[in-house]
Amino acid sequence: MEALPRETIVDVLEGRLREDILTGRHPAGSYLPPERRLADGYGVTRTTLKHAFGRLVQAGLLETRHGVGTRVRDFARFGGADLLPMLVRHDAAWIREIFEVRRSIGALIAERAAVRATAEQRADLAALLAAVRAAEGGDAVQLADIEVHRALARATGNRVYGLLTNTLFNAYLPVRAALVGPFTDAAAAHARLEAVVAAVDAGDAGAARRAAEAYLTETERIMLEGLV
Numbered sequence: 001m002e003a004l005p006r007e008t009i010v011d012v013l014e015g016r017l018r019e020d021i022l023t024g025r026h027p028a029g030s031y032l033p034p035e036r037r038l039a040d041g042y043g044v045t046r047t048t049l050k051h052a053f054g055r056l057v058q059a060g061l062l063e064t065r066h067g068v069g070t071r072v073r074d075f076a077r078f079g080g081a082d083l084l085p086m087l088v089r090h091d092a093a094w095i096r097e098i099f100e101v102r103r104s105i106g107a108l109i110a111e112r113a114a115v116r117a118t119a120e121q122r123a124d125l126a127a128l129l130a131a132v133r134a135a136e137g138g139d140a141v142q143l144a145d146i147e148v149h150r151a152l153a154r155a156t157g158n159r160v161y162g163l164l165t166n167t168l169f170n171a172y173l174p175v176r177a178a179l180v181g182p183f184t185d186a187a188a189a190h191a192r193l194e195a196v197v198a199a200v201d202a203g204d205a206g207a208a209r210r211a212a213e214a215y216l217t218e219t220e221r222i223m224l225e226g227l228v
Contacts, residue, residue: 009044009048010048010051010052010055013042013044013048013049013052014052014055014056016042017052017053017056018056018059018061018086018090019090021056021061021062021072022061022086022087022090022091026072027072028072028073028074028075028076028077029071029072029074030071030072031068031069031070031071031072032062032069032070032071032072034069035049035050035070053070059082059083059086060073060075060078060079060080060082060083061073061075061079061083061086081167081171082167084098084167084170084171085170085171085173085174088171088172088174088175089174089175092175092227094171095172095175095224095227096224098168098171098172099216099220099223099224101168102168102216102220103213103216103217103220105161105164105165105168106149106212106215106216107209107212107213107216108161108209109149109152109153109156109161109165109212110152110196110199110200110208110209110211110212111205111206111208111209111212112155112156112157112158112161112205113152113153113155113156113200113208114199114200114202114203114204114205114207114208115203115205116155116156116157117155117200117201117203118155121151121154121155122155122200122201124151125148125151125152125155125197125200125201126197126201128144128147128148128151129148129190129193129194129197131144131147132144132145132148132186132189132190132193133186133187133189133190134186135186136186138180138183138184139177139180139183141183141184141186141189142176142179142180142182142183145182145183145189145193146169148193148197149165149169150162150165150166152165152196152200153165155200175227178226178227179223179226179227180226181222181223181225181226182218182219182222182223192215192218192219193215195211195214195215196208196211196212196215198211199211
């Protein structure tokens with residue numbers, strides 16, 4: 001068993017600042033109060049505040065200019081997909097928008113994979129699909145299912161599709177346990193995904209796209225029901 005991580009004062013402060021930014025208490029484009037005043041307001045030291053600032057700068061929510069101050073970035077305008085896990089933790093409504101992208105990207109990946117997959121990649125897909133049926137427990141089935149989608153992205157021959165796939169999975173990682181619905185029955189999860197892999201193996205791009213659209217729509221429906 002792994003020990004549970006313990007929150008430090010920096011973790012807590014980072015979370016408070018993040019929420020204050022995302023809820024608009026510190027609006028985009030505004031400068032935060034001077035460090036001493038902000039530290040006093042949160043009841044922390046300036047050193048702790050600087051550590052929290054560093055994390056939020058790295059996350060893309062703040063920018064600091066020496067001699068000027070710390071400003072809240074307009075993440076909606078300048079932010080990247082790496083912010084999605086943070087945004088999902090703040091507001092689960094982001095999940096629906098992520099799933100919309102998941103449907104379109106996933107269908108395109110399946111279509112491309114059907115045309116470009118090598119014999120080795122087709123064999124890899126078949127082995128990974130079998131692992132879905134053999135997995136025990138919803139969490140294990142869900143993780144096995146993810147590996148099939150990573151393999152589909154690799155089979156396109158385009159590394160950007162692989163990164164996009166990783167980004168989408170990472171985006172809903174914070175609430176993954178609530179999205180386990182489609183994976184509680186390994187046989188059913190395997191059957192839903194089998195049509196996608198079969199179409200890719202047959203090299204039928206149109207069938208692969210349709211199968212992926214059907215798979216993604218159905219699993220999305222089940223997952224969203226789990227969030228209600």
